[in-house]
Amino acid sequence: MSTAINPSVRRAQAGTTEPAWVRYSLIGVALTFMFFFLILPLAAVFTEALRKGVEAYWVALQEPDAWSAIRLTFMTALIAVPLNLVFGVAAAWAIAKYEFTGKAFLTTLVDLPFSVSPVVAGLIYVLMFGAQGWFGTWLQAHDIKIVFAVPGIVLATVFVTFPFIARELIPLMQAQGNDEEQAAIVLGATGWQTFWYVTLPNIKWGLIYGVILCNARAMGEFGAVSVVSGHIRGQTNTMPLHVEILYNEYQSVAAFAVASLLALLALVTLAIKSVVEWRHARELKATADLPQEMPSA
Amino acid sequence: MALFSLARSHKAAHVLPGFNITLGFTLTYLSLIVLIPLSALVFKTFTLTWDQFWAAVTGPRVMASYRLTFGASLIAALVNVVFGLLVAWVLVRYNFFGKKVVDALVDLPFALPTAVAGISLTALLAGNGWVGQYLEPMGIQLAFNPNGVVIALIFIGLPFVVRTVQPVLEDAEKELEEAATCLGATRWQTFSRVIFPSIAPALLTGFAMAFARAIGEYGSVIFIAGNMPMVSEITPLIIIGKLEQYDYAGATAVAVVMLVISFILLLVINALQAWQRRHTGNPA
Numbered sequence: 019m020s021t022a023i024n025p026s027v028r029r030a031q032a033g034t035t036e037p038a039w040v041r042y043s044l045i046g047v048a049l050t051f052m053f054f055f056l057i058l059p060l061a062a063v064f065t066e067a068l069r070k071g072v073e074a075y076w077v078a079l080q081e082p083d084a085w086s087a088i089r090l091t092f093m094t095a096l097i098a099v100p101l102n103l104v105f106g107v108a109a110a111w112a113i114a115k116y117e118f119t120g121k122a123f124l125t126t127l128v129d130l131p132f133s134v135s136p137v138v139a140g141l142i143y144v145l146m147f148g149a150q151g152w153f154g155t156w157l158q159a160h161d162i163k164i165v166f167a168v169p170g171i172v173l174a175t176v177f178v179t180f181p182f183i184a185r186e187l188i189p190l191m192q193a194q195g196n197d198e199e200q201a202a203i204v205l206g207a208t209g210w211q212t213f214w215y216v217t218l219p220n221i222k223w224g225l226i227y228g229v230i231l232c233n234a235r236a237m238g239e240f241g242a243v244s245v246v247s248g249h250i251r252g253q254t255n256t257m258p259l260h261v262e263i264l265y266n267e268y269q270s271v272a273a274f275a276v277a278s279l280l281a282l283l284a285l286v287t288l289a290i291k292s293v294v295e296w297r298h299a300r301e302l303k304a305t306a307d308l309p310q311e312m313p314s315a
Numbered sequence: 316m317a318l319f320s321l322a323r324s325h326k327a328a329h330v331l332p333g334f335n336i337t338l339g340f341t342l343t344y345l346s347l348i349v350l351i352p353l354s355a356l357v358f359k360t361f362t363l364t365w366d367q368f369w370a371a372v373t374g375p376r377v378m379a380s381y382r383l384t385f386g387a388s389l390i391a392a393l394v395n396v397v398f399g400l401l402v403a404w405v406l407v408r409y410n411f412f413g414k415k416v417v418d419a420l421v422d423l424p425f426a427l428p429t430a431v432a433g434i435s436l437t438a439l440l441a442g443n444g445w446v447g448q449y450l451e452p453m454g455i456q457l458a459f460n461p462n463g464v465v466i467a468l469i470f471i472g473l474p475f476v477v478r479t480v481q482p483v484l485e486d487a488e489k490e491l492e493e494a495a496t497c498l499g500a501t502r503w504q505t506f507s508r509v510i511f512p513s514i515a516p517a518l519l520t521g522f523a524m525a526f527a528r529a530i531g532e533y534g535s536v537i538f539i540a541g542n543m544p545m546v547s548e549i550t551p552l553i554i555i556g557k558l559e560q561y562d563y564a565g566a567t568a569v570a571v572v573m574l575v576i577s578f579i580l581l582l583v584i585n586a587l588q589a590w591q592r593r594h595t596g597n598p599a
Contacts (some may be wrong), residue, residue, distance in 0.1 A: 034492045036502055041409055048405040049417070051398050054446070055470055056423050059435040062445065105344045112337040124341070126585060131349055133577040133584075135531025137551035138570045141558065142352035145359050150563060152355060158579055186323075204528065211330035231425065236427025240534035245558065255367045255533050258430040258534070265434050265538065277431040284426035291426075292419040 045260040063281045078272035079279070086252045087260035087276070090168065094256060095236040102232055107185025107225075108117055111217075113184075114191035115199070117195035125188065139177045140245025143170055166172040166248030171256060174242040179232045186228035187221055194220055223298040227291060234287040356574060357566040371568035380550040383461055387549075388529035392469035396518060399476025406477075407484040409519045419479070424471045429534025429541045436467055459541030464549065467535040472525030479521035483514050485589075516591035523587055527580040531573065 068286035147164035202212040240258040246253045400469040440458040495505040542546040557566035
């Protein structure tokens with residue numbers, strides 16, 4: 019950026035920006051706010067985790083209960099994210115590519131899990147599958163445990179991460195329209211070929227974006243999972259629930275050690291998200307810079 | 316399925332395959348995961364008489380929790396409107412060192428598990444924490460009371476306002492501001508009469524989203540709130556408390572109240588977004 023700006027340009031710019039002191043104070047206030055509300059809490063996680071040294075940190079992470087919590091968290095995400103991925107693509111295809119009655123209502127229903135409190139999300143599965151629930155007696159007779167067991171945790175996680183991928187893809191696919199897919203079909207491609215070679219490359223950034231956000235929420239969900247888990251150490255504790263138990267037992271270093279893994283996950287998520295955004299913006303810009311194609315005659 | 320019938324007049328509908336299978340899968344999955352379980356909540360409430368229901372949702376402890384949940388959510392969402400607008404403005408209009416990192420960090424509350432945010436904010440604000448140790452001698456207590464609830468809700472709500480206002484500010488037409496300046500407006504007049512009205516719908520949408528999220532929030536709040544009955548107990552915690560006493564009907568009744576409120580807020584947000592689209596004239 020050149021420092022010597024033409025005086026007339028500077029005068030013209032003065033109309034659409036603020037005096038330097040206003041600019042710097044606004045930046046200062048905004049950064050101070052972000053420092054106290056975002057950076058300090060993040061830094062506190064790692065500092066508290068390392069309070070008694072690196073050794074104590076490693077010991078806390080090697081505890082068998084911590085390991086089983088880590089395994090359960092990854093397994094839950096590994097089931098919940100692909101399920102919601104398939105749903106997200108199917109829902110986006112139906113909603114974005116076609117016009118049908120009740121479409122707006124369906125879109126609202128897809129968003130519904132976002133506005134339901136996590137605690138309520140957990141409760142509904144207890145009411146369905148718990149001992150006094152709809153299927154409670156039947157499940158007990160067949161010795162199947164859903165609530166206070168792993169299947170309940172997976173179900174609650176699927177519920178809270180339900181809209182993530184669909185709501186990334188719907189606006190993206192609506193904006194892109196049907197022209198390219200229609201061309202592919204007319205040229206003889208099958209539905210699957212059209213999806214794999216035409217639609218998927220167009221939506222890949224939105225898809226990755228949705229998947230990593232979905233994954234972050236799936237691994238970090240606390241409220242809903244807390245209601246259905248039963249908190250059995252080493253069996254039905256996910257990482258966030260394990261953090262809570264350790265914290266309530268005043269094992270601060272161990273709690274923050276497990277929390278630091280979740281914080282790392284959050285940082286990795288943000289990094290991937292930023293890269294995806296930059297790549298996507300660059301591709302958009304590259305396409306916008308292409309010369310307009312003129313139809314001949 | 317008359318509710319979701321394909322509009323026959325639409326000519327594009329017949330070219331692309333897969334409508335029946337994708338819509339069928341969407342509706343089945345939606346019903347199994349969301350609609351049927353949510354209806355369990357409604358049916359469970361019908362096991363209560365109206366008087367029992369009313370008693371469960373208006374008990375003194377429950378009423379105190381509504382006041383706290385709504386009050387704290389409202390304050391937090393208002394704080395987020397002010398600072399969220401400021402952060403969005405600074406990110407869109409100015410250049411400074413580390414701007415890309417700051418921009419990425421705005422989403423931290425989305426990505427950081429709520430339980431981690433909860434224990435970390437508590438560690439900061441407790442009497443011996445980095446921030447708390449300076450505030451306590453001044454008589455300011457931010458943890459283990461309703462102040463803590465507000466702080467946690469500000470944390471989780473911040474990205475909603477920033478991320479709804481930011482794209483609108485980016486798309487704002489500079490020509491309007493130049494025109495205002497040419498016509499003799501001061502910078503403040505330009506902001507309050509030209510820029511602000513154009514971002515007001517987005518700001519309101521962000522406010523409603525932050526508010527709706529704050530009402531249901533659980534993980535980050537319970538660590539910092541202190542959870543004293545009548546004082547710092549949020550409504551989701553009331554549901555958990557009733558569940559732990561095996562009062563399923565009571566828990567369900569309070570949950571239905573929360574569900575109705577969140578559904579109303581969802582409709583309000585949808586209406587606000589529709590208004591915003593009409594206002595800016597582009598489908599964002």
